[in-house]
Amino acid sequence: MAELGALSLPLAFFLPLLTALAAFLLGARQAPWLAGIGALATVAAVADAVRRVAAHGPQAYHLGGWAPPLGVELYADGLAALMLAMTAAVALAVTAYAGAYLHGQGQAAERFWPLWLVQWAALNGTFLSADLFNLYVMLELVTLTAVPLVAMAGDRASLGAAMRYLLLALIASLAYLLGVALLYGGTGTLHLREVGELAGAGGPTAVAAALVTAGLLLKAAIFPLHAWLAPAHSSAPAPASAALSALVAQAGVYLVLRLWLWAFPALLSPVVGWGLGGLGAASVLYGSLQALRQSRLKPVIAYSTVAQLGYPLLLLPLAAVPAAASQAWQGAAYFIVAHGLAKAGAFLAAGNVYYSLGHDRLAGLRGLAPELSASVLALGLAWVSLMGLPPTAGFLAKWQLLSGALAGGQWPWAVVVVLGGLLAAGYGFRVLATAHAAAPPGGPVGRPARRLPWRMAATPLLLALAVYLLGVSAVPALRLLGQGAPEALG
Amino acid sequence: MTQAGLYTLAASALAGIGVYGLLARRHLLRRILAVNLLGNAVFLLLVAFARRQPGYVDPVPHAMVLTGIVVAVSATAFALALARRYYAETGLDHLPEDEG
Numbered sequence: 001m002a003e004l005g006a007l008s009l010p011l012a013f014f015l016p017l018l019t020a021l022a023a024f025l026l027g028a029r030q031a032p033w034l035a036g037i038g039a040l041a042t043v044a045a046v047a048d049a050v051r052r053v054a055a056h057g058p059q060a061y062h063l064g065g066w067a068p069p070l071g072v073e074l075y076a077d078g079l080a081a082l083m084l085a086m087t088a089a090v091a092l093a094v095t096a097y098a099g100a101y102l103h104g105q106g107q108a109a110e111r112f113w114p115l116w117l118v119q120w121a122a123l124n125g126t127f128l129s130a131d132l133f134n135l136y137v138m139l140e141l142v143t144l145t146a147v148p149l150v151a152m153a154g155d156r157a158s159l160g161a162a163m164r165y166l167l168l169a170l171i172a173s174l175a176y177l178l179g180v181a182l183l184y185g186g187t188g189t190l191h192l193r194e195v196g197e198l199a200g201a202g203g204p205t206a207v208a209a210a211l212v213t214a215g216l217l218l219k220a221a222i223f224p225l226h227a228w229l230a231p232a233h234s235s236a237p238a239p240a241s242a243a244l245s246a247l248v249a250q251a252g253v254y255l256v257l258r259l260w261l262w263a264f265p266a267l268l269s270p271v272v273g274w275g276l277g278g279l280g281a282a283s284v285l286y287g288s289l290q291a292l293r294q295s296r297l298k299p300v301i302a303y304s305t306v307a308q309l310g311y312p313l314l315l316l317p318l319a320a321v322p323a324a325a326s327q328a329w330q331g332a333a334y335f336i337v338a339h340g341l342a343k344a345g346a347f348l349a350a351g352n353v354y355y356s357l358g359h360d361r362l363a364g365l366r367g368l369a370p371e372l373s374a375s376v377l378a379l380g381l382a383w384v385s386l387m388g389l390p391p392t393a394g395f396l397a398k399w400q401l402l403s404g405a406l407a408g409g410q411w412p413w414a415v416v417v418v419l420g421g422l423l424a425a426g427y428g429f430r431v432l433a434t435a436h437a438a439a440p441p442g443g444p445v446g447r448p449a450r451r452l453p454w455r456m457a458a459t460p461l462l463l464a465l466a467v468y469l470l471g472v473s474a475v476p477a478l479r480l481l482g483q484g485a486p487e488a489l490g
Numbered sequence: 491m492t493q494a495g496l497y498t499l500a501a502s503a504l505a506g507i508g509v510y511g512l513l514a515r516r517h518l519l520r521r522i523l524a525v526n527l528l529g530n531a532v533f534l535l536l537v538a539f540a541r542r543q544p545g546y547v548d549p550v551p552h553a554m555v556l557t558g559i560v561v562a563v564s565a566t567a568f569a570l571a572l573a574r575r576y577y578a579e580t581g582l583d584h585l586p587e588d589e590g
Contacts, residue, residue: 159576185539
């Protein structure tokens with residue numbers, strides 16, 4: 001298994017990590033090209049890994065030639081490859097955008113680079129880990145890079161949001177680790193698939209699964225464990241907000257699906273499935289209603305993240321229904337990809353508004369300066385996918401979830417999908433209508449708009465375009481997803 | 491009582507103190523300490539699991555605890571630094587929603 005061929009798996013983890021080290025030692029001032037080169041190399045490694053998975057099925061790599069349980073195994077199946085690819089696309093956009101956004105903001109802003117690159121490495125590590133303890137280490141690495149990004153502004157609001165996020169995330173990690181300890185005590189293994197084969201559906205496994213799931217639901221900000229997300233994600237600088245919402249929070253949702261479908265399928269009874277699906281549905285409705293009530297742009301987008309993170313959980317009640325499983329599985333996985341790209345685009349576009357106007361109050365967005373037309377367009381295009389309208393990836397994902405729910409005879413989930421889309425249209429049009437309204441008499445209030453560098457104007461548009469590309473051509477991504485999928489879902 | 495049983499009991503007691511500290515105390519320093527106690531409870535439980543069969547010590551939980559300690563030290567150092575900065579900026583030693 002550990003042939004040289006799958007070397008792109010460790011490279012996808014180590015390249016951003018080494019770039020982060022170099023960026024920390026050299027400082028971004030000496031080497032502004034460093035992050036770009038590291039990002040391009042990482043994208044190349046990810047592309048090779050994805051190509052291999054698509055052509056030859058799941059890939060594994062044993063670090064240092066040591067087989068588990070002593071060694072660390074990296075493992076990529078179709079789902080992991082899809083997540084790596086989505087992360088690479090968002091990460092490339094964030095890297096390109098941040099170079100321009102942070103330019104001229106002083107030395108403190110340069111700390112963004114090592115943090116962000118370690119975060120990328122840890123995210124790739126999360127998707128590539130095949131063992132529960134490595135996942136714990138990766139989750140902690142993601143947390144310990146996400147919290148300083150939230151705190152970067154250094155003011156009262158962002159420090160408070162970061163402190164709250166850190167305490168909750170540490171408790172969540174410990175709940176996860178306690179669950180993993182119990183699973184190891186019960187089965188004597190940490191490997192994801194072996195746990196699935198050995199754990200069974202007994203009481204101790206149920207307790208362990210509950211602890212692990214509670215920890216991950218907190219990291220994924222699923223209702224009622226969502227309260228930390230909106231202040232944290234809206235305090236961070238725009239490129240970090242995009243990474244946190246599109247990647248970090250979604251990694252939590254990804255792990256909930258990964259663990260329930262691979263490690264605890266025996267426990268996934270209709271009651272448990274409906275319980276988890278119900279939490280997802282509550283997130284969709286609660287997050288959307290909160291998004292409607294916000295008076296600033298970034299909190300609107302942050303609450304929409306709470307809402308959108310709920311949809312993938314709707315797969316869990318449908319996964320055990322043979323008529324629904326396959327479509328719901330494709331829908332949930334595609335949803336994570338669509339939401340990642342669209343949400344990163346939306347947050348970067350909001351960052352342009354903030355950069356240009358110096359604020360993001362909805363009331364002050366009337367008659368936006370012409371320099372911002374590209375950003376408003378990107379925001380609108382991304383929102384079409386968040387609402388789930390064709391021809392976007394968001395539409396295909398919701399369509400598959402909807403068809404799965406109806407084919408499985410579980411219409412309540414279909415109602416949630418439709419209602420969530422309508423609410424997203426509500427909070428989306430509230431923003432877009434204000435942005436397109438005529439300027440108030442006497443011209444726009446506040447300081448004159450600051451000119452946007454072209455890189456910052458272009459990146460959100462490119463992300464939005466990617467969502468349409470995936471909406472028009474879904475076959476390669478869905479075929480990739482089929483590699484190594486559990487039999488019930490293939 | 492076996493050694494593993496004793497460790498498990500001690501781990502439960504530590505976890506209880508940690509959870510109590512998290513729920514009943516608002517001071518950031520005490521909360522960070524409570525998180526640490528909770529973490530040590532999990533580590534102790536893992537050490538107990540390593541000792542379950544007489545005459546054999548399972549090395550895997552020990553490796554996990556060593557890694558876990560490294561993670562916990564970094565997380566605690568960062569939490570303390572953040573709490574200091576928060577105090578310097580706001581003059582508060584607890585989060586605003588815990589007021590009163």
